[in-house]
Amino acid sequence: MKKTITCLFLIALFTGLQALAQDFREKYRPQFHFTPRANWMNDPNGMVYHNGIYHLFYQYYPDDKIWGPMHWGHATSRDMVSWKEQPIALYPDSLGYIFSGSAVVDKNNTAGFGKDALVAIFTHHDPVQEKLKTGKHETQSIAYSLDDGKTWTKYKGNPVLKNPGISDFRDPKVSWYEPAKKWIMTLATKDRVTFYSSADLKAWSRESDFGATDGGHGGVWECPDLFPIMHEGKQVWVLIVNINPGGPNKGSAGQYFLGDFDGKTFTSNSKETKWLDFGTDNYAAVTFSNTADRKILMGWMSNWQYANQVPTHPWRSANTVARELGLKTVGKEIYLTSLLVKELSILNTTYFSLKNVSVKNQLDLTNQTKNKTGLFRLDLKTGSTADFSIVLANEAGNELILGYSKAENQYYIDRSKSGKTDFEKGFGAKHIAPRFATEKNVSLTLIADAASVELFADNGLTVVTDIFFPEKPMTHLLIKSGSGIIIDTLNYRVLKPSEK
Structure with missing residues (x-):
């Protein structure tokens, strides 16, 4: 009897391992791009490097392979190539769905959650308020992790930034601005970007707006990012703004601006609308936090024109490969460059x-x-x-x-x-x-x-x-x-x- 049970156990184990091995061999399943095992994924969120691990959070609906109430899915990697899917990090709550955002390492414990705490800054999207058309259904909230992203605690004082009455008020990308010793939030606010600052990630003050008359305006501005890159001995600030629709080949796309940022105001030096990618399948692209001098970008490898219809099963959507950003001067213009990260050579x-x-x-x-x-x-x-x-x-x-x-x-x-x-x-x-x-x-x-x-x-x-x-x-x-x-x-x- 014991031998029979053992044999049955081994057969079940082998069958289970075989099923797991085949889970990632379905037709159209990417083999070196991240995809969730099942169901819907869109924007990459909260990308951060911490203690030797790259964390990728993402917009996720665990109950279907079409868009639904948003959660933050979670995956980790040591090389940005091989990803391990982790338990869901953030679930919807009484304040709403968990929309896009970012994550930082709070090295100086400015928020008081603990030294080196991971802090996620995200948009709460309230579907009830959206139906009421109050224009205040999107607010910004935070959560923190003290165990390297395994578990998360939402801040009891959420939301930390209330909506002033803007219908599209979302996708906070937060970074530390060293000259003024403060956090800067780059927020998409309908047809422009608004900058906020904070000393503790909890109390935020509006600094300025950018973009009402700059760049492409074929759709709503979303998923912004702001960071500096050294170029020819000077610091150049890069502002990425994703837009849907209005891309150069229709649908979703990412544009960028080059210029200066003084901790309050971004000033663009760009003479033309510049695009991160001219294909139709690199959207909501933003960079990892805490990667020192490397600026590493990943995007959602799909487009809102057809994202809910692509013929994949049991999952929908993948991310682009990780790309290292730089700058190059051509004539009198400076352009952002994207190259494959060196880690991909392991393939x-x-x-x-x-x-x-x-x-x-x-x-x-x-x-x-x-x-x-x-x-x-x-x-x-x-x-x-x-x-x-x-x-x-x-x-x-x-x-x-x-x-x-x-x-x-x-x-x-x-x-x-x-x-x-x-x-x-x-x-x-x-x-x-x-x-x-x-x-x-x-x-x-x-x-x-x-x-x-x-x-x-x-x-x-x-x-x-x-x-x-x-x-x-x-x-x-x-x-x-x-x-x-x-x-x-x-x-x-x-x-x-x-x-x-």
């Missing part, structure tokens, strides 16, 4: 390289890649600017085309024939992105997962992120050029799934 497996290759019409690299999964990284540099395209394809006839057009001086991703597109009218489209670099040769990095591509051109000056849903893995790789190009270097790496 590298087999590798091949080509040099000084002439491509006229078509170069089929499928036999050399020997890639059955479609997961890869490609780094390519051409000898001169000329039309070319990179085609990802499969045996089902699906094609995702990425390329450069010399006449328009722009990059593009065309997902019109990439697989399943009929769930939303505008999904199967071609997305274009301007080229800002002035060098003769074109360089790009392309990273592909099961259902996404992220294109970083000219050392991150132009970025395009798109999701797609092929019938089978994109195992074929071709490079095409009617006019002909010279490939100076091409490095191809097959990528392995990250550990779950």
